Amino acid sequence: MTGPSPLSEQSPDQPTSPFIHQGPTGAMIRLALTNLALNIVTLSLWRFWGKTRVRRALWGNTLAWGDAAQYTGQGRELFLGFALVLVAILMPLLVANGVFQALLRSGQSWAALPLTGLQVLVLFLAAAGLYRARRYQMSRTLWRGIRGGMDGAAWRYGLLFLLASATSVLSLGWAWPWAEMTMMRYRLNHTQFGNRHFQCSARSAPLYGRFAVLWLAVALASAAVMLSPLLVATMGYWASSLARPRLFGFFGGAAALGLLMAALSYAWYRAAWYRELAAHTMFDQARFSMTATTGGLIRLTLGNMLISLLSLGILRPWSSLRTFRFACNHLRVTGEPVWTGITTQTSPQPRLGEGLAAAFDGVGDF
Amino acid sequence: MRSLPGRFHDGRNATTHAVQVTPTNTGLEIRGPDGLLIAFWHMADLRADGNLPKGQGIRLRCTAEGDARLTMEQAEFVRPLLPVHPGRSWRRPVMVVAAVILLAVGLWQGLPAAARYLAAWIPAPWEQRWGDAVADGFAQSLGRCTQPAGEAALDLLIGRLSAGLPPAERPRRILVVPSSDINAFALPGGTILVFSGLLADLKNPDELAGVLAHEVTHLRLHHPTAAMIRASGVGLVVTLVTGDASGLVASGAAMALAGTYSRDDEMAADAGAQQLLAQAGLDGHGLADFLSRLGSTGLPRWLDSHPAPAARVETLKRGPMPMGDTALSSEQWNAVKGMCGGPHRAPRKGSDI
Numbered sequence: 001m002t003g004p005s006p007l008s009e010q011s012p013d014q015p016t017s018p019f020i021h022q023g024p025t026g027a028m029i030r031l032a033l034t035n036l037a038l039n040i041v042t043l044s045l046w047r048f049w050g051k052t053r054v055r056r057a058l059w060g061n062t063l064a065w066g067d068a069a070q071y072t073g074q075g076r077e078l079f080l081g082f083a084l085v086l087v088a089i090l091m092p093l094l095v096a097n098g099v100f101q102a103l104l105r106s107g108q109s110w111a112a113l114p115l116t117g118l119q120v121l122v123l124f125l126a127a128a129g130l131y132r133a134r135r136y137q138m139s140r141t142l143w144r145g146i147r148g149g150m151d152g153a154a155w156r157y158g159l160l161f162l163l164a165s166a167t168s169v170l171s172l173g174w175a176w177p178w179a180e181m182t183m184m185r186y187r188l189n190h191t192q193f194g195n196r197h198f199q200c201s202a203r204s205a206p207l208y209g210r211f212a213v214l215w216l217a218v219a220l221a222s223a224a225v226m227l228s229p230l231l232v233a234t235m236g237y238w239a240s241s242l243a244r245p246r247l248f249g250f251f252g253g254a255a256a257l258g259l260l261m262a263a264l265s266y267a268w269y270r271a272a273w274y275r276e277l278a279a280h281t282m283f284d285q286a287r288f289s290m291t292a293t294t295g296g297l298i299r300l301t302l303g304n305m306l307i308s309l310l311s312l313g314i315l316r317p318w319s320s321l322r323t324f325r326f327a328c329n330h331l332r333v334t335g336e337p338v339w340t341g342i343t344t345q346t347s348p349q350p351r352l353g354e355g356l357a358a359a360f361d362g363v364g365d366f
Numbered sequence: 367m368r369s370l371p372g373r374f375h376d377g378r379n380a381t382t383h384a385v386q387v388t389p390t391n392t393g394l395e396i397r398g399p400d401g402l403l404i405a406f407w408h409m410a411d412l413r414a415d416g417n418l419p420k421g422q423g424i425r426l427r428c429t430a431e432g433d434a435r436l437t438m439e440q441a442e443f444v445r446p447l448l449p450v451h452p453g454r455s456w457r458r459p460v461m462v463v464a465a466v467i468l469l470a471v472g473l474w475q476g477l478p479a480a481a482r483y484l485a486a487w488i489p490a491p492w493e494q495r496w497g498d499a500v501a502d503g504f505a506q507s508l509g510r511c512t513q514p515a516g517e518a519a520l521d522l523l524i525g526r527l528s529a530g531l532p533p534a535e536r537p538r539r540i541l542v543v544p545s546s547d548i549n550a551f552a553l554p555g556g557t558i559l560v561f562s563g564l565l566a567d568l569k570n571p572d573e574l575a576g577v578l579a580h581e582v583t584h585l586r587l588h589h590p591t592a593a594m595i596r597a598s599g600v601g602l603v604v605t606l607v608t609g610d611a612s613g614l615v616a617s618g619a620a621m622a623l624a625g626t627y628s629r630d631d632e633m634a635a636d637a638g639a640q641q642l643l644a645q646a647g648l649d650g651h652g653l654a655d656f657l658s659r660l661g662s663t664g665l666p667r668w669l670d671s672h673p674a675p676a677a678r679v680e681t682l683k684r685g686p687m688p689m690g691d692t693a694l695s696s697e698q699w700n701a702v703k704g705m706c707g708g709p710h711r712a713p714r715k716g717s718d719i
Contacts, residue, residue: 022419042466044608061419067373067382067437068418070425086606094602106495144382145375145433194380339380344433 015289015332021325023061025318031057032317048082049075054317055137058324064143065336073140081136081352089125093118123165128158131187132350138191139349149345152190160186173218177204177211181277188281194342202280210269217265221258228255267298284337291330300326370440372396374404377434387438389447394426396436405431414448417441473603478627481595485588493591494538494555501557504543511542511562516705519698520578523571524558526693527579530645535586540578544706548660550577551718552584554591562706564719568656574702575646575693576639576653577719583638589631596627628671636678643688650688654679660719671718 035050052075059071097118103111131154138148164179181204188200228251271294278290304319369388374396376383385404388395393408407428415427415435424441426448428434438444520540528536538556545561552558558581568574584590600623601616608615636653643650660675672678694702 042463043470045462045466056416060416063419067375068425070416070435091606094605098598098602102492102496105499106492142433142435144380145377145435146380147433337380339382342380344378 013334015334017329017331018065018333018336019328019331020063021061021321021328022063023057023321023324025321028054028057028317028321029315032315035317036314045079048078051075052078054320057317058320059141062324062328067144070142071140072142073136077136077352084352085129093122120162124158124162127161128154131157134187134191136350136352143193144339146194146342146344147349149192149347149349150187150190151192151347152186157183157186173215174211177207177273180204181207181273184277188277192345193283195345196284196337196342199282200277200280202277206276207269207272210265210272214262214265214269217258217262221255221262224251224255224258228252264294264298267301268294271297278331284342285335286337287334289332289334291332292326296326296330369395369397370438370443372436372438374437375433375435376405377432385436387436394436394447405434407431407436409447412448414445474623477596477599477603478592478630481592481599482588484595485592488588488591488595490534490555492555493588494557496594497553497555497557497590500553501541501559504559505541508543508545511544511706513701513705513707515698515701516542519694519702520560522698523575523578523693524582526646526648527575527582527642530642531582531586537582537585542705549718550581552581552590554588554594556585558582558585565703565705567659568703570652571692571694571699571702572649572652573656574652574699575643575648576650576656579639579642579648580635580653580719582642583635584631587631587634587638589628589635593624593628593631597624600624625671629673632672632678633681636682637685640682640685640688643690644686647690648688648693649690652693654682656719657682 031053035046035053038046038050052071052073055071055073059069062069097115100111100115100118104115131150131152135150135154138150141148160183164175164183167175168179181202185200185202188198191198271292274290274292274297278288281288300322304322307315307319307322369386372385372387374383374385375381383404384399386397386399386401388397393406394412395403396405396407398404405428407426408430411429411431413427413429415425417424418437421441423437423439424444426436426438426444428436517540520542524537524540536556537552537558540558540560542560542562542565546563547561548563548567550558550560550564558578564577565574568577597620600620604616604619639653640650643653657675658679
């Protein structure tokens with residue numbers, strides 16, 4: 001593994017790299033294939049135990065300040081959490097959806113209203129479920145004999161997400177950086193390790209320059225994608241048959257270029273987003289920073305997308321491994337928390353796993 | 367026994383204690399650098415708690431001490447000391463897999479009965495609106511053949527076939543749409559849709575009577591509605607088990623299973639058709655004659671919604687064969703054959719009859 005030694009002596013205001021990931025790729029791929037076989041035999045019910053094994057490998061091979069983290073969650077907890085959500089939430093939702101769909105199809109147009117309500121409810125539940133999943137994962141993370149945790153309320157986060165989505169749509173996307181950062185701050189400020197909370201004061205204002213470029217690129221790309229067939233159709237009518245293929249090539253190229261520009265500027269924006277987030281996050285005496293670059297982020301994302309797509313999602317644990325390595329390689333810390341002051345928390349822990357998120361497939365492997 | 371170096375976390379705060387661990391007969395003595403005893407872990411409470419990355423050591427915990435952890439590099443000295451716990455039994459996983467399979471088979475077998483039961487409870491106006499929506503879609507895209515003499519002949523034949531049925535089980539209407547496909551199907555709520563390609567292909571009125579009796583039986587037994595309910599049921603169960611909210615897996619499974627279920631419906635409709643023909647005093651050779659001309663769809667058997675025509679013909683011939691009148695007079699038959707006018711293109715293989 002690359003990266004400087006975590007235990008090397010450095011002056012306190014020099015950033016260090018205390019996080020190192022040592023998980024081998026081969027073992028993770030073997031684990032993913034084993035999980036695939038067991039998923040087939042159990043009609044996909046193994047996935048809760050499989051996911052737990054993947055997390056054990058991801059967490060367990062992560063070193064922080066020389067000590068390995070540990071995932072203490074159980075497959076049974078994920079399964080029971082999912083089963084509970086299935087019976088109490090997913091099944092009533094599906095049945096209600098089916099009934100209103102049937103009513104709508106049989107000519108009762110008022111049924112469109114509760115159907116829209118159900119869609120909003122699903123969005124809310126997906127966001128709240130994500131929050132509960134993070135809370136569960138933090139509570140099952142053990143490092144140096146101390147657990148992580150999360151307070152705050154999942155339903156508040158769900159409402160925050162609805163608000164963020166509504167303002168983003170109404171402002172044609174311009175509220176999105178603000179909304180996303182507000183949600184991220186809520187999550188981080190309610191995340192704790194032992195009795196101590198993380199403190200995040202990251203703002204979206206410094207990101208709006210890059211966001212403006214991203215917004216323009218997306219606007220141009222959508223215009224190119226939506227308008228080019230129209231333009232080809234109208235101009236193709238006048239153009240000679242010889243010029244038509246060239247016209248197609250020109251507008252097709254413009255649309256592809258627009259999409260490429262949008263993707264590149266998204267990575268450019270996202271790299272700044274991560275740096276801004278890390279730079280304004282503290283834990284006790286430790287100040288974080290992130291060295292993620294646009295190029296590195298593109299390599300990570302593109303690689304992960306290819307792995308997931310080409311393996312039909314089977315090798316997704318491998319992309320999770322790459323994400324863990326990336327995060328460990330790029331996270332820097334200035335100063336060190338006073339470990340003696342970080343004591344075990346006394347607040348109650350969630351007993352069951354991330355049912356809601358598992359139901360709406362929100363979190364993947366971690 | 368000599369002591370070994372280790373790192374100890376007491377589960378109360380995040381401080382690391384460099385410790386010396388001395389194994390004794392009853393447990394592990396964990397002492398600080400000053401030799402003071404920090405903790406004593408009884409052998410019986412001791413558990414291996416995973417390996418450190420890259421085989422750099424072993425992690426131990428003590429069931430009496432919650433989150434406290436002891437990590438040691440010399441795993442080879444520690445492992446033999448750990449109490450041997452019986453390995454996990456293979457029985458539980460096998461039982462779980464067996465239960466899963468049993469549940470799946472139970473659902474698979476129970477679904478048709480549940481769908482039949484539910485289909486009988488769906489209010490008739492709902493069924494009619496669903497069926498009409500589909501029929502209107504066909505009529506809009508393909509048009510309709512509405513020659514009065516032909517329509518009258520078809521209505522007469524349907525009336526004769528369903529004369530012995532309670533009013534609720536009689537078909538509501540029959541539509542003919544111009545299309546070269548040799549096909550006809552029953553829609554929820556009592557509508558029979560006939561493609562003109564079928565009319566062109568039929569050789570005599572008895573074949574028409576056989577095909578219509580088959581569709582009338584589908585309607586009496588609520589097969590179209592039951593099929594819709596079965597598809598939603600399969601989708602619901604698969605979505606619930608796999609947790610795939612996108613519905614991709616669910617619709618795939620529904621399509622694959624639909625055939626398995628509908629093949630039973632087809633056999634039931636064939637048998638019912640012969641009964642209707644007998645009750646109406648009509649000749650029963652038509653359906654078998656028509657089916658024996660029908661080619662196989664070329665779909666793999668398990669995916670096909672219909673049994674192989676040869677198998678159906680054989681079943682029909684094994685059953686009682688009604689002997690009776692010819693269904694239509696030659697004028698009526700000509701009116702039906704000429705309903706859409708004009709010659710037809712070469713028909714496609716396969717059919718929903």
